[in-house]
Amino acid sequence: MIDKKQIIGEHAKDSSDTGSTAVQVALLTARINNLSVHLGTNKKDKAGQRGLQLLNGQRRRLLKYLERTDYDGYIALTDKLGIRRGQRIVR
Template identity: 85%
Template sequence: MIDKQQTIQNFAQNAQDTGSTRVQIALLTARINNLSVHLGTNKKDKAGQRGLQLLNGQRRRLLKYLERTNYDEYIALTDQLKIRRGQRIVR
């Protein structure tokens, strides 16, 4: 089980920060990791697999936004959460 308040405190930029992109990505990552463990033991949980795909898509969109707007923070966050980075978007 994830400790939501602890995750928010670890990734918040100040005491009032509960919904920044950085915090949202950290919370999604915790939920994804928790659901992945569950699906490892419950292989036939199709609803759980769909939920995992939806969470991954949401996290991917947030990471893409963070990469576009603040690349240095994107690099630091992916390193801290141990998330693989995609190819850099050059526009």
């Protein structure tokens, strides 16, 4: 089980920050990791697989936003969470 308060404390900018992009990505990453372990033992859980795909899509969108708005924060967060980075968006 994930400890939300601990994750929020590690990634928050200040004591009242509970919804910044970095915190949301960290919470989604914890849920994704937890669900991945579950799906490793329950291979036929199709609803769980769909939920994992939805969580991955949400995290991907948040990471894309963070990459556009705060590239240094994006690099730091992906390194800290161990998330692979995609190609950099150049516009």
